[in-house]
């Protein structure tokens with residue numbers, strides 16, 4: 327169970343005249359996601375989906391609001407840049423960053439994440455990338471290689487185990503990121519456009535694999551995508567973000583039983599409605615900018 | 617498997633020879649490439665002929681054969697090799713102390729803002745002082761001996777390595793940090809598995825800069841306060857007006873510098889193999 331309570335995120339950006347401007351990436355987003363569901367976030371580019379996902383993962387501090395996973399608060403990493411420290415001071419007004427019980431006993435959450443630009447480590451081979459994350463999760467040394475190999479095979483990279491990411495194609499890197507996230511067998515997987523860079527056939531195969539995995543493990547999946555048919559095919563609920571400021575605009579619950587057919591008429595109808603909505607937002611935005 | 621065991625030492629040896637052969641070809645091989653020989657040979661011929669034909673005064677510009685003879689004399693005299701060994705030893709000592717100090721401090725400064733704020737201004741104040749300006753004070757503090765020379769060499773390499781390491785660590789791509797953090801990496805793991813690797817290229821680059829400046833400091837230190845080393849030989853040759861010997865010393869310094877840079881390039885190639893995509 328993931329609960330996001332009234333999450334807002336403001337950035338201050340310096341514009342070209344050297345003046346600081348406020349910029350709202352998310353505004354008061356509340357969302358509760360039941361365990362074992364697949365949720366997709368849809369929305370135009372730049373509306374704060376990636377930011378929201380990183381807040382869920384505890385990688386960025388929300389300016390306001392809190393995230394709880396199974397009732398345990400998700401905390402951001404300790405601040406390291408000047409602006410982060412300032413933000414931290416504002417938020418935890420009377421607490422010094424280092425002597426703060428809240429942060430010292432930071433709970434570890436069982437989350438895996440796939441980043442929009444994969445962020446696999448270029449200095450490790452495909453296999454090492456996965457064994458390293460397994461090590462971070464405390465898997466004993468003897469089991470790491472076998473488990474890493476299993477998941478590499480699963481995404482079709484079995485014969486590329488000893489290649490470095492620079493020697494892989496974009497789509498292969500994406501699959502490596504997927505294998506890395508799956509390999510730790512987490513309770514929650516956050517995915518930022520995980521299948522954007524692979525061809526249609528591979529994408530459909532990976533979707534099937536993901537569904538199989540999801541069915542067998544009961545993992546909760548939160549996924550950002552731009553592909554409306556992917557969203558409707560996979561998820562229990564589709565959440566539409568509206569642009570600037572990013573807020574939840576609409577939610578579509580999809581009750582079509584699994585296994586679904588890709589050409590299910592009910593799905594097609596929902597897809598059409600979502601498509602219209604997104605197009606409407608886009609048209610409105612162009613009206614503003616002209 | 618069992619059959620492989622006795623061979624292991626031999627394999628290691630042949631690996632070593634093949635690797636060092638590769639290294640020599642990739643580093644100094646460029647001197648003997650077909651293209652460069654077309655430049656090198658005429659240059660050497662000119663060097664030999666111009667003084668011989670008295671186009672330039674032979675007393676001031678020694679010919680190639682003069683220099684070769686001087687080199688031979690020096691090598692035959694065992695002391696020359698001892699002097700080279702001294703210089704190389706001092707150089708390595710100063711440089712390693714600089715690396716051992718500068719890289720950890722740079723990493724700490726790049727990693728943590730509090731550490732940075734407490735230490736960076738000090739280094740920013742001290743680093744613009746040109747290292748040769750330290751010579752008088754160092755002589756008074758350490759006397760003229762090995763400690764003073766090693767300190768000056770250390771000083772030449774310390775700041776470039778420190779600042780470049782710190783900058784590279786600070787500029788580590790936050791995406792990599794995030795992706796390690798989300799899987800539960802501690803700060804220590806981040807330092808050893810993410811920061812350092814991301815900064816590796818820049819750190820090796822900075823050591824190259826450090827090598828160049830330490831070499832300058834090596835010569836200065838030996839000229840000012842040595843009884844040993846190539847810098848000392850250089851001054852001695854000047855006092856006796858032995859121009860060929862001076863040229864030999866200069867060329868030896870050049871070779872030492874080149875060799876160190878090539879070693880670093882080789883290390884970079886071996887360590888950052890993921891960049892090359894071999």
Ligand SMILES: Nc1ncnc2c1ncn2[C@@H]1O[C@H](COP(=O)(O)OP(=O)(O)OP(=O)(O)O)[C@@H](O)[C@H]1O
Pocket residue numbers: 337338339349350351369370371372373374375376377378442
């Ligand atoms: N570190 C930052 N500093 C300032 N602004 C930021 C920062 N990170 C994100 N933003 C801004 O926040 C907004 C949301 O960014 P985000 O990456 O979340 O969008 P997105 O919905 O994931 O877009 P896309 O679909 O293109 O990936 C953008 O307008 C971006 O400019």
Ligand SMILES: [Mg+2]
Pocket residue numbers: 375376377442518
């Ligand atoms: Mg995004």
